[in-house]
Amino acid sequence: MLERLPFHRFKEFNLLDDADRQAVFALGEAPVDLPRHAVLRRESEPPRHIYILLSGWVGSSVLLPGGERQIVKFHLPGDLLGTPSMCLAQAADTLTALTAVTISRVPVAAFGALFASSPRFAASMFLSVQRERVALMDRLAAIGRTSALARVAALLLDIDDRLRVAGIADGEGFELPVTQEQIGDYLGLTAVHVNRVFRQMVEGELIARDRQRIVLLDASRLRSMSARQQRVMSRDSSWLSGEHAA
Amino acid sequence: MLERLPFHRFKEFNLLDDADRQAVFALGEAPVDLPRHAVLRRESEPPRHIYILLSGWVGSSVLLPGGERQIVKFHLPGDLLGTPSMCLAQAADTLTALTAVTISRVPVAAFGALFASSPRFAASMFLSVQRERVALMDRLAAIGRTSALARVAALLLDIDDRLRVAGIADGEGFELPVTQEQIGDYLGLTAVHVNRVFRQMVEGELIARDRQRIVLLDASRLRSMSARQQRVMSRDSSWLSGEHAA
DNA sequence: CGTGCATTTGAGAAGAATCAATGCCCGTGG
DNA sequence: CCACGGGCATTGATTCTTCTCAAATGCACG
Secondary structure (H helix, E strand, C coil): CCCCCCCHHHCCCCCCCHHHHHHHHHCCCCCEEECCCCEEECCCCCCCEEEEEEECCEEEEEECCCCCEEEEEEECCCCEECHHHHHECCCCCEEEECCCEEEEEEEHHHHHHHHHHCHHHHHHHHHHHHHHHHHHHHHHHHHHHCCHHHHHHHHHHHHHHHHHHCCCCCCCCEECCCCHHHHHHHHCCCHHHHHHHHHHHHHCCCEEEECCEEEECCHHHHHHHHCCCCCCECCCCHHHHCCCCC | CCCCCCCHHHCCCCCCCHHHHHHHHHCCCCCEEECCCCEEECCCCCCCEEEEEEECCEEEEEECCCCCEEEEEEECCCCEECHHHHHECCCCCEEEECCCEEEEEEEHHHHHHHHHHCHHHHHHHHHHHHHHHHHHHHHHHHHHHCCHHHHHHHHHHHHHHHHHHCCCCCCCCEECCCCHHHHHHHHCCCHHHHHHHHHHHHHCCCEEEECCEEEECCHHHHHHHHCCCCCCECCCCHHHHCCCCC
8 A cells, every 4th residue: 555655745845754744644534535626625624634635636725704715725645635624624725536536634733643653754744834834935926926827827827846856757748637717716717718828828829739748848838927936945953953053 | 103003914813812812912123114125025035023913014925036926915903924934944934014104123032932832822822824825725726726807806805704804994995005916926817918808897897997006896796706705713712721622 | 612720800998007206214324 | 595306106198918698619528
């Protein structure tokens, strides 16, 4: 069962060794398969678990009173889901399977036990959350201050990057298993406009598209129009132990 | 010097006692006064410190390649600033004094030492960051999916709430010491449009305004048009110790 | 071979941006 | 004491991006 676990998100900050990472996955209950459209957890439910995504895509979305939906993040294998709501009495986001998925549930108490006993695990989690926070800051900037074209470009580059890091894509294109309406909800656009932007990108030979398969034909042009920052994560964990406290 | 420290942000999760909170402020160097427009830390600088805001307002902003600016957060007294960039080699955001401010710098190593030695402090910080993450999710939804009017309403309600929690405002109105251009950069609007929305709100008797002083005349109507969620923080810290692990 | 969801396309409307000018407040220096 | 100048706020006129509404097409699946 441990043959192919997606460890990559737990290596980011150079804080956990192999044993630590095994411990992380050992927190989880037995993996469960769920079909597309399954809801892992609805917003307003008390957050008693977090989730490790082992395969497939999951969307985290927030519902507004008027019925509008904002998709906060498309989660890929290896991601730890549902942690933002740990600070709340009622979950803030709904977790929905965008494809068939395999997940492992983790009771928050199990997470807490490891968190309390291992400062390195605690620090790693702390930094992971900060990293997600920076990602949200960048997304805020994209939605608040860039055009529809730039937002779509940023999304495609982001997914491409993350799929490569996860070892799922190889630069020969990838499946984007979401509807244009979901892309709209992610980018703050309507499905109709997402469709027009895709058309524009195909005509401009920036991308090729066949159903939900996307190939990035001109990544450097996409990058320059996306206004997307390349964030380099710190691999220096000396702050934890107090080294170099000069 | 400890008479009037803004402790409220360190009481949110019921994890720290008085001594713990003293320890937090003891991490900081001697308080420093800075004038309006002073830059605490510029983005792309290596993040060697975080900052406790003791008085005044600070803006955290991200600059896009095209020169556009997104203001991520208006920080109020008691906030811990600059922590998102702890996960990065180069800071993601610029911290700028919006008013004259008093801050205390904290070396990341000092923060790390307390983090490593006190699981309760670590957990409190973890939850604080998650809380900020939820706030960003809500902001994303506001900018991506609501009108200019709703965004301004949400901003005013948010500031009012936070000023009250900080013990700075009392419901009789408050100073909003930022230019309309900065409000635009915060909400993903132009200064011109922010101005028109304010006019609309004054005409609709939702608010009163004199220079930068704002009075919320009809908070309940503002709330209903803002699409803003009231988030209730968890005060149950049992997950940390592993109680109720049922 | 329907049925249903998703995509595509068109036409028109609306919200917000842009461009440009004017006015106001306030600090500064003559 | 008053003129000047800079930063903001305000207002109008116009443009543009994106939305809305509506209909048609296409694809997957039973």
